[in-house]
Amino acid sequence: MEDYVYYGNLLDIYQTLLNDNNKIIFKLYYEENLTFQEIADNLNVSKSYIGKIIKNTQKKLNDYERKLNVYKNKEILKELLKIDDIKIIKKKLIDLIES
Numbered sequence: 298m299e300d301y302v303y304y305g306n307l308l309d310i311y312q313t314l315l316n317d318n319n320k321i322i323f324k325l326y327y328e329e330n331l332t333f334q335e336i337a338d339n340l341n342v343s344k345s346y347i348g349k350i351i352k353n354t355q356k357k358l359n360d361y362e363r364k365l366n367v368y369k370n371k372e373i374l375k376e377l378l379k380i381d382d383i384k385i386i387k388k389k390l391i392d393l394i395e396s
Contacts, residue, residue, distance in 0.1 A: 301327055303368075307358040310367050319354045326351055 304327050312320055322340070325331045326347075331339070333347040340347075362368050373393055380386050 301330075304355065304358060306368055307362055310371075311358055311361045311365075314361060315354065315357065319350055319357070322347060322350045323354045 304323075308315075308320075308323060308327060315323070322336060325336045325339070326333070333344045333351070336347045337344040370393060373389070377386050377389055380389075
């Protein structure tokens with residue numbers, strides 16, 4: 298379940314960097330909760346092809362996140378919104394900017 302949320306968030310952030318085929322298959326798997334077999338049947342391709350696309354797309358999304366840190370920084374900013382002490386917020390923002 299945790300993977301579904303994580304990859305759903307990464308897809309929201311980086312989907313414009315994916316080709317249409319990868320995006321469609323990834324959405325069917327992670328957003329529509331279809332199995333590899335169901336996707337393969339719907340698209341008239343093999344189950345192994347779907348598995349390969351999912352795995353490659355996961356790798357691409359992980360690479361984008363490792364390089365750009367958009368999801369990580371978004372999560373840090375969400376946590377900062379919960380803090381009431383402006384000095385702590387400023388320090389953490391400086392840390393974020395300098396990292």
